[in-house]
Amino acid sequence: MALPRNIHPHFLKILSDNVGLRQEEIRSFLEYWDSRVLKKKDFLLNPGDICRETAYVNRGCFRRYLISESNKESILNFATEDWWVGDLESFFLEKPTLYTIQALEESEVLTLSRRNYLRVVEIFPKYKSFHEEKIRRTFFATLKRATAAKIESPEEKYLKLAKEQPDLFQRIPLHYIASYLGIEPESLSRLRKRLAIKP
Numbered sequence: 001m002a003l004p005r006n007i008h009p010h011f012l013k014i015l016s017d018n019v020g021l022r023q024e025e026i027r028s029f030l031e032y033w034d035s036r037v038l039k040k041k042d043f044l045l046n047p048g049d050i051c052r053e054t055a056y057v058n059r060g061c062f063r064r065y066l067i068s069e070s071n072k073e074s075i076l077n078f079a080t081e082d083w084w085v086g087d088l089e090s091f092f093l094e095k096p097t098l099y100t101i102q103a104l105e106e107s108e109v110l111t112l113s114r115r116n117y118l119r120v121v122e123i124f125p126k127y128k129s130f131h132e133e134k135i136r137r138t139f140f141a142t143l144k145r146a147t148a149a150k151i152e153s154p155e156e157k158y159l160k161l162a163k164e165q166p167d168l169f170q171r172i173p174l175h176y177i178a179s180y181l182g183i184e185p186e187s188l189s190r191l192r193k194r195l196a197i198k199p
Contacts, residue, residue, distance in 0.1 A: 003035050003110065008058050010082045011110065019130045029124055032116040038103040044085060045101040051090035053111040054131075057083045060107020061171050065100050065179070075180040077145065078104075078168055085109065088135055104172050154181040155191060 007030075015021045021029055035058070038044060044062065045051055062085050065075040076099075079085045090097040091114060112120070121128035148157065158181055161168065168177070178188040 003030055003033055004058065004108065006058075007110065008056075008081055011056055011058070014130075019124075020126045021124065025124065029120060029127070032112060032120050034111050034113075035108060036111055037106070037108045040103060040105050042103045043100065044103065044109065045087060045097055045099055047098055047100055048096045049090075050094055051087040051097055053086065053113045054088075054091060054117065055085050055109040055111045057081055057085060058108045058110050060109075061104045061168070062101055062107060063104055063172075063176060065102075066098060067100065073179055074182070075176060078165060078172070078176075078180070080165065080167065080171075084134070084138075088138060104176070149182070154183045154187070155195070157181050158188075158191060158195070 015026050062079040063075050065073045087097040175185045178185045
């Protein structure tokens with residue numbers, strides 16, 4: 001599918017400011033990208049799949065989660081506009097992913113296949129440098145999230161989510177927020193009430 005006309009402005013800003021591509025280079029660069037629309041509850045990635053594309057959220061909302069042996073879901077993070085989604089380890093090593101990535105509303109991603117990625121990093125070495133730096137940042141962010149999951153209380157995680165992604169509370173069911181916090185929905189309701197009456 002061809003790219004939409006309404007590409008998120010920050011994506012174009014990334015290409016010009018962060019990657020350092022000129023306008024004529026951006027037009028050529030975007031020819032390697034595609035667009036995919038997912039309906040609500042559609043899956044971008046399932047456990048056992050090999051992630052064959054890197055994806056940028058042009059519009060919409062996703063959740064990334066793991067499924068335990070007892071079939072319990074644990075949400076790791078949410079991705080909305082101007083986030084990247086996928087599994088970099090699976091993408092680069094071509095190994096099956098452990099993650100499930102699901103659209104929580106009708107969403108659209110801009111995608112770059114692995115084959116096209118290998119092409120563009122040769123043609124546009126600036127993008128290779130940008131992508132490698134993005135991988136490093138993703139690694140440290142993942143490590144930070146894993147540490148926070150161990151040491152932060154549900155209240156601390158809730159307040160951080162409310163600060164960093166406040167729109168989620170109007171866009172997704174609260175039981176997904178509860179799963180992310182590692183608590184039951186009833187506990188989340190009590191937490192929200194307690195925070196609402198704090199001075």
